[in-house]
Amino acid sequence: MASPFLGLPGAVDIAETGVPAHYGNPLAEQRALAEGRAIVDLSDRAVLTVTGPDRLSWLNSLTSQALTGLQPGESSETLLLDVTGRVEHAARIVEDGETVWLLVDRPEAEGLRGWLDSMRFMLRVEVADRTDEYATIGTLGEPDLPAAVSNGVPLVWHDPWHAVTPGGHQYARGEHPGADWSWSERLVPRDALAGIVDRVAAGEFAAAGTLAADALRIAAWRPRFSTEVDERTIPHELDWLRTAVHLTKGCYRGQETVAKVHNLGHPPRRLVMLHLDGSEGVHPAQGAVVSLDGKEVGAVTSSALHYELGPIALAVVKRGTDAAATLTVDADGTAVAAAQEVVVPPEAGAEADVPRLPRLGAVTRKPRG
Template identity: 85%
Template sequence: MSDRSPFLDLPGAVDLTGSGVPSHYGSPLAEQRALAEGGAIVDLSDRAVLTVQGPDRLSWLNSLTSQALTGLAPGESSETLLLDVTGRVEHAARVLDDGDTVWLLVDRPEAEGLLAWLTSMRFMLRVELADRTADLATIGTLGDPPLPIAAPNGVPLIWHDPWREVAPGGHQYARGEHPGAGWAWSERLVPRDALPSLVSRVTSGELAVAGTVAAEALRIAAWRPRFSTEVDERTIPHELDWLRTAVHLSKGCYRGQETVAKVHNLGHPPRRLVMLHLDGSEGVHPVTGASVTLDGQEVGAVTSAALHYELGPIALAVVKRSTDPSATLLVDADGTAVTAAQEIVVPPEAGAEAHVPRLPRLGAVTRASRA
């Protein structure tokens, strides 16, 4: 399999990250608009596709990960997280079952590690794992373009992002109207050898394209977390409002479940996701990892940043829970301090959903006892 996509042969195609797919085609803002209106496709052929086959596939994955998967119907989409014993996120997978096979769509850097860990956990169960990245490529879209969708078992392999609403068994910390309600993102698997024909259809004007920069800007505006950008070695799902779609709070036991339940019911996540509206007057924009400060103290870091075609410069950042949600923050952009207004995704009071009453301190005299 070549790491260089044939989409890079299109006029204006630029690969800014070395991922092998186009970041943009010369007009990122126009590409955003076309993508938002459902008229463009995004080449995501740098992403990986793993499969799990066998009669135990769904119950096995259900026992290992955060989402309830045993009742997943053919063609139904979900997502799930693999946590460590302390509840920190180790892997994330977009999940689709076709009645015979579970398809796991993951970012390429995590594919090898995830496949190796899953293989080590097979034991005597009837499951078979494989990496199908060499056979199938991922195409992203917010519309429904005519594509040669793979359907090896009679079910078209289209993963519809569940981010549009809170999944059964999930919980949303964000308050009020959620921008994810309009996020109609899907990822479609096509035969990898069909990519050159898709490029020809773009050249003829039959299909429109947008780069990954456009897709990232719209994702940020939807407050949609992504493993390869928002997750670090300390991340727990609550911090990113990922209980919304990737965690089932009342399913059976899985690794990390105790932390998930404890933080949600009794505690608060130590950090929280915010969307930042950045001052663009300086003409500079922060990059991933840029420091976020308040009153001279570092309170977090940018995880994703983009120039949105309507909102202007925006970013997702993870900050300390105690950070004043009404404060204007400063973001470092190559040595320039850029002011940033917060739009709250996860509020500081997130968690403690059990509302357990506080017991009197030992030795405290209550009004009832004095009476």
């Protein structure tokens, strides 16, 4: 379904998602968004709801985040993992006291709803797709744009990425660029989109495309399910333990892998931000091969031209990749040099202080004396 935002001057839908990627000047749009003066049309995304008195305890038992104590108006995010700890779904959560609202990327909606429905058993929960009723608008800061209200609660998801949530853990070291990340996503009635477009046209606030939002997200090291996740991803590789995983909440599917890798092992891959050499004027696509000394070590997951940092990307590389090395990205046949900014360090994990035991069969000699 094409958004009414595509009727604004300069609107371009590059990927045919139904929403504008930009309005003719992505860098200026980034600046306006970063300064809290712009909104982003995310009406291509989906909205699911879970109602019923067992909704929070049920979701808590299925997913990675502690949700039973969620209060009306509070935001969270959670992951649904498979039995081996790999990420299958991600959901942004708003609780209103009667309903849990799940904000998800559109390709996820059908599969996630179907899986949740299959897990209801005799519990008092109902799952519904509300995408036809509600659209999502993204912002940095708090523009004068009312959100839909349910049970007296404005339906605004505030991204927790600005800090480590209770029960979480951060692998990234030093000052984190996400500390200033004030992203939020508000639900509005879908039939109100045309009126919001009229307010943009009247100059009440600016519109920024999805390219602007992605560039700022990449600079904040913020993973997204539809870009950073593949069939092998575990949360540790993306530093997603910061906000989407509670390490001590108890049992859920995939919890054994989460605990084992965090306490005893190391994630096999790690997220990096790349500062790309822009002299060639080329832009690597998602999936572009990342190599070191001619050997493939990973792939680009997201890339953008940032209004201050220049060309940047997120990539997932093998854990053992030299963190100080300059990497090479294959941008459609052009080799582009890429300096790493470490997000997840190679030594991430092995947090438990477990003493080394003697090797089986080894002879322990008593000291002479």
